[in-house]
Amino acid sequence: MELHDVWFVLIAVLWIGYFFLEGFDFGIGVLTKLLARDRTEKRVLINTIGPVWDGNEVWLLTAGGATFAAFPEWYATLFSGFYLPLLIILLCLIVRGVAFEYRAKRPEENWQRNWEQAIFWTSLIPAFLWGVAFGNIVRGVKIDREMEYVGTFWDLLNPYALLGGLVTLTLFTFHGAVFAALKTLGDIRTRARSLALKLGLVTAVLALAFLVWTQVDKGDGWSLLAMVIAVVCLVGAIGAIQLGREGWSFALSGITIAAAVAMLFLTLFPNVMPSSLDPAWSLTVTNASSSPYTLKIMTWCAAIATPLVLLYQGWTYWVFRKRIGTQNIAQAH
Amino acid sequence: MDLALAPETLARWQFGITTVYHFLFVPLTISLAALTAGLQTAWVRTEKEKYLKATKFWGKLFLINIAMGVVTGIVQEFQFGMNWSDYSRFVGDIFGAPLAFEALIAFFFESTFIGLWIFGWDKLPKKIHLACIWMVSIGTILSAYFILAANSWMQHPVGYRINAERGRAELTDFWLVLTQNTALTQFFHTITAAFLVGGAFMVGISAFHLARKRHITVMRTSLRVGLITLIIAGLGTAISGDLLGKVMFKQQPMKMAAAEALWDGQAPAPFSVFAYGDVEKGHNTVAIEIPGLLSFLANDDFSSYVPGINDVNKAEQEKFGPGDYRPNIPVAYWGFRWMIGFGMASLTIGLVGLWLTRKKFMLAPGLRTGEDEVPNLVLFKRKALSPRLGKWYWIIALWTMAFPLIANSWGWIFTEMGRQPWVVYGVLRTRDAVSPGVSTAEVLTSMIAFTLLYAVLAVIEVKLLVKYVKAGPPELTEDDLNPPTKIGGDRDPDRPMAFSY
DSSP, X not given: OOHHHHHHHHHHHHXXXXXXXXXXXXXXXXXXXXXXXSHHHHHHHHHHHTTTHHHHHHHHHHHHHHHHHHOHHHHHHHHHHTHHHHHHHHHHHHHHHHHHHHGGGSOOHHHHXXXXXXXXXXXXXXXXXXXXXXXXXXXXXXXXXXXXXXXXXXXXXXXXXXXXXXXXXXXXXXXXXHHHHHHBOTHHHHHHHHHHXXXXXXXXXXXXXXXXXXXXXXXXXXXXXXXXXXXXXXXXXXHHHHTTOHHHHHHHHHHHHHHHHHHHHHHHTTEEEOBXXXXXXXXXXXXXXXXHHHHHHHHHHHHHHHHHHHHHHHHHHHHXXXXXXGGGSOSOO | OOGGGOHHHHHHHHHHHHHHHHHHHHHHHHHHHHHHHHHHHHHHHHOOHHHHHHHHHHHHHHHHHHHHHHHHHHHHHHHHHHHOHHHHHHHHHHHHHHHHHIIIIIIHHHHHHHHHHHHOTTTSOHHHHHHHHHHHHHHHHHHHHHHHHXXXXXXXXXXXXXXXXXXXXXXXXXXXXXXXXXXXXXXXXXXXXXXXXXXXXXXXXXXXXXHTTOSHHHHHHHHHHHHHHHHHHHHHHHHHHHHHHHHHHHHOHHHHHHHHTOOSOBSSOOEEEEEEEETTTTEEEEEEEETTHHHHHHHSOTTOOBOOHHHHHHHHHHHHOSSOOOOOHHHHHHHHHHHHHHHHHHHHHHHHHHHHTSHHHHHOTTTOSSTTOOOOOOOOSSXXXXXXXXHHHHHHHHHHTHHHHHHHHHHHHHHHHTTTTEEETTTEXXXXXXXXXXXXXXXXXXXXXXXXXXXXXXXXXXXXXXXHHHHOSOOOOHHHHSOOSSTTOOSOTTSOOTTOO
């Protein structure tokens, strides 16, 4: 296994980390409309992710930075090619970050309601668009001899990618509902469970369609294995939430995300961005990667930093392990 | 195509707008994190309530500010790939590594521990909670270091070779990229300049309250902390600026010649105080100069030779082929002056302020009524004059807040525009760095979207800052004074969250 293969795996791991973690906080954002009955409940939901969402988002920045460093051509083609969707995602992430931080900084109800609206939309839209983006990467887009994306914005809105978007949206929302059930107390917890069950069933149908489509189109033995794991864990997560085993359900919905993302990366390899115009023009782990020297330095950095990151991020979740409920929300604001 | 709407022009405007905007928040974030951490350390060590109040007050302003710094930072990372894809392809092997290091080492640190700090007031024992804000502070400084190492490589590329087959630059010595003198001096200069912003911020806001005789204990302490920060940072900025200048004279003679509007090489070379020139003809029509000073700034020698714009342009034409290698000279010239002028003004105000608020005036018997006395600023024997002049000092102190920000912004505009037409000095031209596949309409759309959003957010942020500045330090509660002794909190689990959203 050469270093560029290692980095292909590491970038897959970073995306898995990102979708696992920000997946549930996107989900919580969407659930502020679907699950919360009143504003106090909205605040409970937002507070479940309050201490951690910022750290979750860094997984995206690290995935982006690592792609830049390890596969500059991939980074360049992807970011310039998917210009408008990425612009929308960026605008959402800007507003979303500010919304979390500023919502409670003024007592006026109008102010807070506006930011709550913002949290809903800016969680929903990226949750959908990431699926669209990955759908397109796997499916292959119009990349020319110069490694430039020559398609249009509308080319990105094909049925396969749109289905991918629906899968990430529903899967993250399901994952968020399970997280909500795990982290809250009282009435909201009960409703989170029953909503998770319904969301889980919708997710299962969409995810199965998307994963089977992927497998039929691009799959091999390994991707089939990942697909089976994803589907079994999703069913397990739905079962566990019905049995009231919230911790198990959350772990399983997380593994579902991990396995589904792993499946996409497995179908890609050794490409990183296949060309739909001519397979010879595809970006691969070899023609898109950095020099062995750069990869070696990066590998050292990752080998030392990643365990530390996991350690202190894990510690954060442990510090804030207690469930919260409406009684934890101060009535003043 | 109309040049004004060329993708390169638009992409440069977008980079300029998003970077300068981002950098309004960065220096304040870096310095306020450390200053808040310092105040919290004082609270943990002395248990004086004024320090806890100060920590909560400045911490809140820090949080309002860092939120904007973080979200506008994401744009910076994405922008290289979106607008500058040929740049990314050409230098990703080198430039990407410090960016990835920043994310893995610094940014994870910062954002994880900030969550712990915000929500940890009633979950963590006092010392562990204090450690969290220090972690945030270390994260912000590390982050700055990696970014500046990357930027320094663009100013002065080292530790690489050109791979002709792949058509790109490849890293050969990462250690050199991280430790070259450009990176170290630029880091020194940027960090000290950041503390200049934080110091002035503290001085201005403390002065605002003291002038109104409110929150005196907390604000008097903050004022002194701010003034001392302002002075140390001011001296540091001047020293590091001089060092950086000398490095730049060697590495980017064109930038420094443009900063001085020095058209033709001279020995000794004068420092320009004011100049108005004709860029096309390549000379100044008006020039007020201090003889020999530029030679000294460049080479530590009052009579040494300093090459001019026309000389460097000619040398670069011989080296890189025909073309115009001059940056926008008025921008470089005035940018350099605004940077130094506003930076030095901040330092001066700090020195005067520290003098005026020294113990003699703050606590001189007969001038004070008690512990909560406002500094009187009495400098004059005629007592009638003192209050009137004192008022003016408070107003100047308030205005000081803006000075280092202006200096910082112009410093970056000068640094980045002074390097043009190169994006990587001597290696890659800016026009060869843009994304070839991205249309004018796309860049225009994103530029308008970012600019509008940033404008709206600026208004919101400033209004919030003003609100919390006016509100002053919070009253302390039982919970504040009795932090938990166990990790995870050891009191009533049903109490409202202290610092929640």
